[in-house]
Amino acid sequence: MQQPWVGPWLKILRGEPTVGSLMALCEDNYRHLLRMAPDLHALSGTYRSQLADHTDLYLEVLEQAPYTSLIHLTYYFQHAAGQRPDPDATLRVYHDARQVEVLDLRQQALPMDRLYDAPALINKWKANLFVSKWLAFCNYQGHYFSEDEAWPST
8 A cells, every 4th residue: 555645756756857846845845844843933942753652753943034944853863872863854944935945964764965966956856855755754653843842841
């Protein structure tokens, strides 16, 4: 059975990305993110979404501006050297345009080139597609961030 976050992108995955399809993907990323953090524009600090039998998801608001937010989204895994973030994404949220842009993405599952090396469109597409799948998966699991659940609690 196909997972609900896979379907719409199968057609696009078979072709070359376009600027229009990248913009549509950034719009989907905004919808996915706002399902998890509907009051994102009002959040500040670090938040943790905890679900039974799932890895905790962390959201850190790095910057708030009138029309944008800069956030960090990750899981932390324990390793011999300490905690490691993976995937580890820095995202710019454009509230007025209702889009999310991947500024930086580090993860072990899918090898990726630097975001702005040529050809930039393909690399940006890959990063945003990865984040789209990840955000949809987090929504499917039920992750949620709210002002009441800042971490660590004070």
